[in-house]
Amino acid sequence: MARVSLKGVTKRFGEVVAVNELSLEAKDKEFVVFLGPSGCGKTTALRCIAGLEVPDEGEIYIGNELVNDLDPKDRNVAMVFQSYALYPHMTVFDNLSFPLENAKVPKDEIKTRVHATASLLKIEPLLDRKPKQLSGGQRQRVALGRAIVREPQVFLMDEPLSNLDAKLRIYMRAELKKLQKEIGVTTIYVTHDQVEAMTMADRVAILEGGLLQQFNMPDQIYDQPSNVFVAGFVGSPPANFFDCTLTEERVLDAGEFKYHLPEELAEIATKYASSSDLILAIRPQHIKIHTEEEGRTDLIKAELYTTEPLGERMILDLEVGKSIIKALVEPDFQIQDELWMEFPPSKIYLFDKKTQKSLAFIKAEKRRIGS
Structure with a gap:
């Protein structure tokens, strides 16, 4: 597993500075949440870590390795998107095995890892079904499974629960937090929902206008806000x-x-x-x-x-x-x-x-x- 370090990361889109000199570190096995309103830079920062965006300035480390020049596939990270991004024509088993097949993992190992992941997520009875036969919560579990089965160093999650109804979202928050602790993988999670952030995170990074406003444990942010924005946004x-x-x-x-x-x-x-x-x-x-x-x-x-x-x-x-x-x-x-x-x-x-x-x-x- 690995820590994730951002040092002075800046990303511009034309004249818009989406991320402005962002510096922070997610420790090994830590669950860090990027929290902020729409357009604050949280998803852009996550995409820079994944390699889907290239920062204009600054350095990104995964473990002790500088990854700025590495392709996404070479960073050993797994990203879970807001849309489940499941292949509709494939079964759950095939959706889970697909990234392993691309990586040319032996078939016996693929089968073992898929079943182990399905067991962990309690979706073994669903392996023969296709996405259209699944509920929203089941689809989300499959999307998580496709990330877990790769055994990455880091999970990157972009509002993965936002498409679920309120009751299921509450349930999945607890499940996801428990799962992250069981697996012990460093996780960076993006959300605009302060309840998600405060209940799931080991530490929360609050962003606004591309700038880091505060980075601390949830109770510290609530009790000791660093500025007017944080005090008004949280609570x-x-x-x-x-x-x-x-x-x-x-x-x-x-x-x-x-x-x-x-x-x-x-x-x-x-x-x-x-x-x-x-x-x-x-x-x-x-x-x-x-x-x-x-x-x-x-x-x-x-x-x-x-x-x-x-x-x-x-x-x-x-x-x-x-x-x-x-x-x-x-x-x-x-x-x-x-x-x-x-x-x-x-x-x-x-x-x-x-x-x-x-x-x-x-x-x-x-x-x-x-x-």
Whole structure:
């Protein structure tokens, strides 16, 4: 098996920079997910690793080997596409054996590997069927099997579950994650679905505009987003954001309300922000809702605008001036027209409005480089 390293990889299409100086490493046997919206560069980066696109700059290593000049067939990687790409006139057995026959693997070994792969994927009863006789989930398993049977160093997967219905997609997420751990093959998986990324990945690389925004474990990305984009893209319902100005009295003035910063956070804001203009963010589930003001000065008064029942939880849309703020509560919460919000200091995010970067990340970066 092998690690995959990208060092300053850039890919342009005319004047469009699809991937911009991408540097990261997927460790041996690791499950890495490239996550981002459409057009962020994630599929282009995957195709560069596969050899289907040639980077304009940078280096790609599989194991210790520089593969920039290697043809796709010589990279020992297997790619699973969004469309299953099965041969309709061939049986499942023939679809699985086809890449081995092309590689001139002996017939006895082909039979052994096909049956071993089919057993692993629980598709042995389907070996004599053709693709049109299979369900969507079965076709996806065959597509995975065709990659597995080759025994590659690396799996590359481009939104392989996107054509499945919601229920089957949830099932296949768990199956695919379990399968990857059993086989122990380094896997790079592309998706725009944050739930897929956060539930399947060992680490997630978030891309936007061809740039790597953050690369870390799922819980670290959720709890410590590196910038405004990551904080807004990861999490459902999405985070609430407020443009603020930091006053000399350690108060964030958001126009519609004021938020008193604890001394420690105020010091971070003063030391690491480029100006007094900041962005305050908090996730809906981290807002505490009170039905009474309770004589406190740290609560923000709000009017109930509407509710969005979600079954086990309920979203409150709260109006503060002209702003709508979303909060997540239990379904039996006693709603009323007038409520008060509490933003726990340990749950808020502060970003530099100019750079959009997290002040916590700016602080950590400056400490890392010793400035």
